[in-house]
Amino acid sequence: MSKTIDPENLNGYQKAAIFLMYMGEEYTTQVFSRMKEQEIGEVAFEMSKVDQITPDILKIVCADFNVKYEGDPKMIVEGDSFIKNVVTATLKDKEAKAILEDLERKKQARPFIWSRNVNTGTLSAYIQGEHPQTIAMILAHMPAEIASEIMMNLQDELKGDIAMRIARLGQISEDVVRDVDKALKYELSGAVGPGGKAGGIEVLVDIINGVDKSTEDAVMEYVEEDDAEMANEIRKLMFVFDDLTNVDDTAMREILKKVEGQQLTYALKTATEDMKAKIFANLSQRAGEMLKDDLDAMGPVRLTEVEEAQQAVVRAAKELEADGTITLGKGKDDVLV
Missing domain, CATH: 1.10.220.30 (Flagellar motor switch protein FliG, alpha-alpha superhelical domain)
Incomplete structure (x- = not known):
């Protein structure tokens, strides 16, 4: 569960999974007995992704944990056996088997996700x-x-x-x-x-x-x-930095929300006039003026730093696309008409 997941942005099922695994099998069995099968399946799936629980995440989910475990780098948990014991103790054999089989299919659909x-x-x-x-x-x-x-x-x-x-x-x-x-x-x-x-x-x-x-x-x-x-x-x-001129304004505004100010300044150092126009058109007047001032004040920078900043902007765009927040074309030949 600690795999690249932001502790501040855990969803409900993730929080429930962490809390219940911390509380133990007996407590979780009692909670599961009051939940719907669909909810049990969702929480169980999140449990299956837990290899370790860091104190930072537990601090968000359970305020008392940081006091009890301070100094421990992580708590190792056996997610698979925990889930099996809780689900089988809560549901009838047929229902438990269905959830566990569905869970195994979901896990198998994610090879190397642990990387x-x-x-x-x-x-x-x-x-x-x-x-x-x-x-x-x-x-x-x-x-x-x-x-x-x-x-x-x-x-x-x-x-x-x-x-x-x-x-x-x-x-x-x-x-x-x-x-x-x-x-x-x-x-x-x-x-x-x-x-x-x-x-x-x-x-x-x-x-x-x-x-x-x-x-x-x-x-x-x-x-x-x-x-x-x-x-x-x-x-x-390939989707490259210059292709961002083809995204719609709504998508561009979402992208700009994810990009740090300094990254955007560096990214625009060698940007085309069309790209600059696209960026400024989707910033507030104040933000645009600040960015322009930063660009004017910027001295010589390494080309590698500019390229890294542009790639950071592209990564932000790709992450938003993966989340379903925006839609990107994969290159210039993908522009909608």
């Missing part, structure tokens, strides 16, 4: 020793933002090769995906449709959209030399 809770440097070190085809399979099944960070950490001579393998990756056996997922998670434990997801160009594009400029250039240069037609197709699908 969000692992230091990407550590994860990269483990993965780099694998065969390039195995690395490609792992990255294709990971959350795109984690795969992007790992791609940046790979040796430069590997990046292009891995990218090509991801783009050409076919259907992977469910058993293979599950075995690699479990093995890698086990190796890192100390420091989900049925799987079988294919790779492909769209998977690669999602990864490239999150990497830094040098990694993007290395990947695209390799792809261009190996398969110019594929490189052209990738570019058509």
Whole structure:
């Protein structure tokens, strides 16, 4: 549950899952007995994602916990056995079996989701020793933002090769995906449709959209030399900073809410006049004046800092799209008419 989830923005089911696991099986059984089956299923699903509960999260959910556990880095919990014991003690056999089977299907639909809770440097070190085809399979099944960070950490001579393998990756056996997922998670434990997801160009594009400029250039240069037609197709699908001029004003205002002021200032350092006009048109008069003053006062900055800021803006946009808040086109060929 502590995997990249903001403790200040936990939803009701997440809070209930944390609190009940803290209170114990007997207490949870009593609570479940008063809940609807659908509610039990939702809370149980959130419980299944809990590997550890940090004091910071418990402080939000249960005010007394910080006093009792202060100094402990985390509390290890056995989510699966906890859920099974509580659900089977609360519901009839048939109903409990249905919830547990549904829960297992949901969990299997999220291979490598645990990678969000692992230091990407550590994860990269483990993965780099694998065969390039195995690395490609792992990255294709990971959350795109984690795969992007790992791609940046790979040796430069590997990046292009891995990218090509991801783009050409076919259907992977469910058993293979599950075995690699479990093995890698086990190796890192100390420091989900049925799987079988294919790779492909769209998977690669999602990864490239999150990497830094040098990694993007290395990947695209390799792809261009190996398969110019594929490189052209990738570019058509990629969403880059300049594509933000094509989003509607409502979406742009949502994006600007997520971007820090300094990031926006740096991002506009080399922006086109069209992009600047788009940004200023969606800021309040006061905010626009402040941004203009910051731009005028800004001295020379490294190009890498500007590119990083622009990528941060793109990531904010992609996160909003993933949440369903806005809709983005995947490149200039996707503009609606």
